[in-house]
Amino acid sequence: MITTTDRINLPARTGEKFEHLWHLVGNTPMLELFYTDRGEPRSIYVKCEHYNLTGSMKDRMALHVLHQAYLQGHIQPGNRIVEATSGSSGIAFAAVGRALGHPVTIIMPAGISQERIDIIRSLGADIVLFTKEEGGFMGAIRRSEELAASDPTIFLPRQFANQYNAEAHRLTTGKEIWLQLQSVDVTPDAFVAGVGTGGTVMGVGRYLKSRKPDIRIHPLEPAESPTLSVGYKTGSHRIQGFFDEFIPDILKLNELDRVVQASDGDSILMAQQLAVHLGLAVGISSGANLIGAINLQRELGPQARVVTILCDSNKKYLSTDLVKAEPIKPGYVSPDIQFIDYRPISRLTMNRPGVF
Numbered sequence: 001m002i003t004t005t006d007r008i009n010l011p012a013r014t015g016e017k018f019e020h021l022w023h024l025v026g027n028t029p030m031l032e033l034f035y036t037d038r039g040e041p042r043s044i045y046v047k048c049e050h051y052n053l054t055g056s057m058k059d060r061m062a063l064h065v066l067h068q069a070y071l072q073g074h075i076q077p078g079n080r081i082v083e084a085t086s087g088s089s090g091i092a093f094a095a096v097g098r099a100l101g102h103p104v105t106i107i108m109p110a111g112i113s114q115e116r117i118d119i120i121r122s123l124g125a126d127i128v129l130f131t132k133e134e135g136g137f138m139g140a141i142r143r144s145e146e147l148a149a150s151d152p153t154i155f156l157p158r159q160f161a162n163q164y165n166a167e168a169h170r171l172t173t174g175k176e177i178w179l180q181l182q183s184v185d186v187t188p189d190a191f192v193a194g195v196g197t198g199g200t201v202m203g204v205g206r207y208l209k210s211r212k213p214d215i216r217i218h219p220l221e222p223a224e225s226p227t228l229s230v231g232y233k234t235g236s237h238r239i240q241g242f243f244d245e246f247i248p249d250i251l252k253l254n255e256l257d258r259v260v261q262a263s264d265g266d267s268i269l270m271a272q273q274l275a276v277h278l279g280l281a282v283g284i285s286s287g288a289n290l291i292g293a294i295n296l297q298r299e300l301g302p303q304a305r306v307v308t309i310l311c312d313s314n315k316k317y318l319s320t321d322l323v324k325a326e327p328i329k330p331g332y333v334s335p336d337i338q339f340i341d342y343r344p345i346s347r348l349t350m351n352r353p354g355v356f
Contacts, residue, residue, distance in 0.1 A: 010070055014077065017100055018067050024053040025063050025096075026172045030180045030345035033278070036338045037294060044293045044306045045188070045345075047177055050282055050313035054088075054095045054119075057173070057311050061199055062092035064168035065157050066100065075155040077101060082147050083157050084108070084140040087116035088241055088312055089197075093157065094125035102155075105147075107140040112240060115316045137245050160197050161249040169203025177204065177307060178211050180345045189304045190216040192260060192292040194285050195228060196243045198251025200309060205256060216257045216300075220292040223261040228253065238264040238321055241285045241311060260295060262288035262333075268326045269334035271314070277339040281314040284322055291333045 010018070028051040034043045049057035069075040081097040082105045083090060090106035097104040104125035108116070110132070120127055130139040148156040159165050181188055191208055193201040198219070205217035221228045222237035225244040233245055239262075253259070264284070271287030274280045286309070293308040300306070314322060328335055 011077070014070060014100065018063070018070075021053070021063055021096060021099060025059045026052070027176060027347050028052060029347050030177070031280075032184075032343040032345065033290075034340045034342060036340065037298070038336045040302065041340075042294075042297060042302055044290070044297060044308065045181065045186070046290070046293075046308055046310050047173065048280075048310050049173075050286075050310055054091045055313035055315060056088040056092060057200060057309060058088040058092035059096065060168045060172050061159065061165045061197075062089065062096045062157070064171070065159070065162055065164045066093075066096060068164045069155060069157075075102075076153075078103075079153045079155050080105060080151075081157070082107065082144050082154050083159065084137070084144040085159070086137065086196075086240060086243070087112050087316060089159055090125070090127075091116065091119050091123070091316075094120045094123040098124050107144050109137040109140055111136075113316055114319050116240075119316065137243075159199070160243075163250065165197055165199035166203040166206070166250050169200050170207045171203075173200065173309075174204035174207025176348060178208060179348055181305075181307070183348075184345055186305055187212060188215060188307045189300060190218065190293075190296050191307045192218040192220055192289065192296055193309050194220040194239070194242050194262075194288050194292070194311070195248070195251060196241050196285075198248045201256065202250055202252060204309075216296075217255075218257045218260045218292065218296060219251070219253070220260050220262060220288060222288070223263045226259075226261065228259045229261075239267055239284050239288050240317070240320070241283070242288065260292045262291035263329070263331075264288075265326050265329060266291055266332040266334050268321055269328065269332065270337070271322060272326070273334060273337065273339055275314065278342060280310065280342075282310045283312045283314055283317050284320070285312070286310040287334075294333055294337065 052059040080103045084107045107128045110129045148154045201219045224237040225235040227244040267288035289308040293306045297306045
């Protein structure tokens with residue numbers, strides 16, 4: 001991610017700081033999860049993104065977006081970073097932005113977990129909350145645009161439309177997945193990931209398709225709020241981090257295979273099982289991704305090599321339904337699954353940040 005040209009084009013201290021941050025972001029381990037599905041042995045592959053700087057895959061996007069903004073002169077030292085987000089991106093921009101010396105304001109919809117608010121504030125960022133009556137998430141986005149329009153020193157990442165969001169995952173996450181699996185002689189057949197901004201599924205998908213054109217790439221949505229399937233917001237769900245207000249600009253459904261779904265209750269149960277049986281403490285969206293991967297393997301066959309993402313750790317969910325008893329409903333996948341063990345797939349050797 002850091003090149004000789006970048007070093008020339010960036011102020012010395014700023015370039016050094018980006019290089020240091022890339023040592024803390026990305027190059028996460030992978031696991032092959034062994035489990036039984038209705039008693040039959042299976043395995044799938046997961047990328048462990050809870051090992052990033054703030055415990056979330058969003059660190060990759062935030063760092064790359066800000067790096068590119070510096071290279072193109074869209075942000076200057078001391079400018080304020082303002083972004084509308086439901087949580088993980090806000091934490092990532094707060095951490096990376098403050099590390100680079102920027103004041104940060106995060107605008108969020110009310111109703112997100114208290115942990116998200118507390119973590120962002122602990123990182124020294126300001127928070128503005130928008131209630132449903134004030135427009136919720138859409139009100140937060142409008143407010144961020146108004147602030148940027150009124151102050152030329154504000155940098156607005158616009159994560160839902162920023163091409164460097166998906167590019168971050170093409171250059172890092174997707175490449176890492178491919179190289180790590182190749183290191184254990186595995187070629188993936190399919191990749192599935194839930195949609196927040198769409199950056200992960202687009203970026204990883206583009207890289208994997210460049211190496212294996214017939215690989216299947218599936219976006220995942222909440223069954224209770226199938227915006228991607230119907231084209232507009234409908235219903236509500238409990239998978240924080242999955243976005244359902246509109247279809248993000250960077251998400252190109254025509255480049256992807258069909259949308260798959262996971263119920264929020266099933267996702268909670270799956271994440272709980274992963275923690276209890278394997279000691280992997282991850283968030284609700286990780287449980288949803290596992291459901292998507294397991295269903296896809298059921299479709300493709302038991303030998304199919306399916307990959308997904310463990311998006312973040314559980315630390316932002318300790319006041320949510322993730323740590324409460326969740327009823328089992330007909331059609332859930334999680335009651336059929338028993339996790340047994342995992343095989344670690346090591347991080348890659350890096351000769352400098354972001355370069356393998």
